[in-house]
Amino acid sequence: MTLQYVPIIDLGPYFGGTAEGKAAVAKAVNQACRDIGFLVITQHQIPAELVERVSQLTSQFFDLPMEEKRKANRPRPDMVRGYSAVAEESLSYSMEEAAPGDLKESFSIGPHDVPDEDYYSEAMAGPHFAPNVWPTALPGFEAAYAEYFDAMGDLSRSLMRIFALALDLPEQFFDDKIDKHISMFRSLRYPHLKDGIEDGQLRAGAHTDYGSLTIVKPDGALGGLQVRNRSGEWVDVPYVEDGFVVNIGDLMMQWTNDQWISTLHRVINPPEDIAGDHQRQSLVFFHQPNYDVMVECLPSCLGDDQTPRYAPVTSGDHLKSKFVRQTTFGGSKVA
Numbered sequence: 377m378t379l380q381y382v383p384i385i386d387l388g389p390y391f392g393g394t395a396e397g398k399a400a401v402a403k404a405v406n407q408a409c410r411d412i413g414f415l416v417i418t419q420h421q422i423p424a425e426l427v428e429r430v431s432q433l434t435s436q437f438f439d440l441p442m443e444e445k446r447k448a449n450r451p452r453p454d455m456v457r458g459y460s461a462v463a464e465e466s467l468s469y470s471m472e473e474a475a476p477g478d479l480k481e482s483f484s485i486g487p488h489d490v491p492d493e494d495y496y497s498e499a500m501a502g503p504h505f506a507p508n509v510w511p512t513a514l515p516g517f518e519a520a521y522a523e524y525f526d527a528m529g530d531l532s533r534s535l536m537r538i539f540a541l542a543l544d545l546p547e548q549f550f551d552d553k554i555d556k557h558i559s560m561f562r563s564l565r566y567p568h569l570k571d572g573i574e575d576g577q578l579r580a581g582a583h584t585d586y587g588s589l590t591i592v593k594p595d596g597a598l599g600g601l602q603v604r605n606r607s608g609e610w611v612d613v614p615y616v617e618d619g620f621v622v623n624i625g626d627l628m629m630q631w632t633n634d635q636w637i638s639t640l641h642r643v644i645n646p647p648e649d650i651a652g653d654h655q656r657q658s659l660v661f662f663h664q665p666n667y668d669v670m671v672e673c674l675p676s677c678l679g680d681d682q683t684p685r686y687a688p689v690t691s692g693d694h695l696k697s698k699f700v701r702q703t704t705f706g707g708s709k710v711a
């Protein structure tokens with residue numbers, strides 16, 4: 377039976393380390409990725425204190441006056457770093473359809489403490505290791521964000537190991553493909569909604585994510601994340617206080633030859649009668665493998681006809697192709 381709702385999966389048995397525990401988690405994750413492309417994870421080993429500290433600092437940042445936030449403004453359209461204001465981006469653009477700007481502001485970072493080696497600065501590295509931009513007004517912000525980025529990188533490695541088991545690969549199959557990952561951590565504030573919203577304007581328009589996987593820490597505010605299941609219905613992602621939402625992106629769908637799905641999702645607006653008083657905040661980590669990793673449909677996913685549906689592509693080129701598509705629609709629109 378195909379899952380029509382997003383399952384909640386306890387990672388405890390995986391981290392417990394027994395072969396049976398790992399196999400049970402891998403099986404549940406496999407079904408989630410095949411059927412709906414989303415899962416909520418619990419017992420993930422990320423300290424609640426870290427999530428709380430980053431959430432608090434994020435809310436303090438978005439509460440700063442605009443001129444203060446603008447000091448950490450995104451430096452260039454092709455560099456996803458720093459601050460972007462409400463409606464400066466639209467996720468639906470990446471789906472090749474023009475849409476009004478998303479009702480959110482964001483702050484993004486990439487890898488930090490980048491080694492002084494050619495790999496990180498040569499032409500192929502593009503803007504993936506561009507320096508981060510930090511607000512100066514908040515002590516502890518940079519350290520907390522860097523710590524969260526690393527914690528999410530570690531959790532992603534564990535998830536990729538679970539993915540490997542789920543795909544009948546050696547558990548460490550992905551390890552050397554993600555040890556210099558070009559992920560992005562982005563916090564989002566969806567403000568109170570006032571008048572003047574355009575038709576079809578959402579907190580985040582319907583889109584799929586680009587990379588290997590995404591880890592989202594939403595808050596519990598009304599007006600939340602929805603995913604489109606295989607029957608074409610929009611269903612709410614369950615809110616679990618100490619959980620994270622995980623979904624796979626387009627690159628993983630391609631890697632698995634469409635066996636796993638990168639699912640359309642969106643963030644809806646809160647009900648109109650309370651919309652003036654309901655903001656939402658989320659912490660979103662977009663995991664993306666090393667830029668030079670060649671992504672070829674996995675042999676175990678080829679099926680009876682043994683035909684790959686995609687030509688091989690590097691992680692970096694795949695990500696770049698999404699940017700190019702967006703610029704065609706006129707802007708610095710990114711997921």
Ligand SMILES: O=C(O)CCC(=O)C(=O)O
Binds near residue numbers: 564643
């Ligand atoms: O804010 C959220 O819950 C998810 C946002 C999202 O899907 C994205 O930024 O790609």
Ligand SMILES: [Fe+2]
Binds near residue numbers: 583585590711
């Ligand atoms: Fe997304």
